[in-house]
Amino acid sequence: MHRSTDPRCDGITGVTCVARGDPSRQFVRIPDVWQLTDEALLAGFAVGDPEAGTAFINRFRRRVYGVALTITRDARLAEDLSQEVFVRAWRHAETFDRRRGRVATWLSVITRNLAIDAMRTQPRSEVVDPDELEWLLPPGKELDPADATVRTSDAEWLRRALHEMPDEQRRAVVLAGILGFTASEVADREGIPVGTAKSRVRLAMDKLRRAYAETEASQ
Secondary structure, three states, X not given: OEEOOXXXXXXXXXXXXXXXXXOOOEEEEEEHHHHOOHHHHHHHHHOOOHHHHHHHHHHHHHHHHHHHHHHHOOHHHHHHHHHHHHHHHHHOHHHOOHHHOOHHHHHHHHXXXXXXXXXXXXXXXXXXXXXXXXXXXXXXXXXXXXXXXXXXXXXXXXXXXXXXXXXXXXXXXXXXXHOOOOHHHHHHHHOOOHHHHHHHHHHHHHHHHHHHHHHHHHO
């Protein structure tokens, strides 16, 4: 695949014209919007730019759905919540403050709050399956092979460490350490005392730290 100087590309703005599939030389338009930062995509989404909106949703929908599914354990509800998250992101984009965190974190907080509200009358979550935590990986952009390898390695040690934990510790660390629940919220969700929730989170975090240290030492 290479950049083309074919006349068919003349006059095209906001795209890169790429030639492929010789000899037919089909041409694909790749919008520059897909290369924008998360913050720039959010800004475009907020003002109603259709390309920015599509790119923004595609970049983050896996993470948003993953957070919702991890909390609700209900695929249909998670899908409905995901749609509501992007509606709220569009309506309240001005509340995003990059000094307080990344766009992905901001969306995760919105998702978490909506999911908690939806689950207040539901039973506690089932066992969290580490294989369902692909959404923890950074979203979106194309990566070079080296970066992709690093991401895969990070996911593997995390899954392995979570697999080795007792179920109750795994749930606690996902809720508190990944989804941002407070100890009180973990306790309410699990139907346990706050002290027990804190203990489970602490033990699980200790195991994650040891697993990470062992992974780093072996590289």
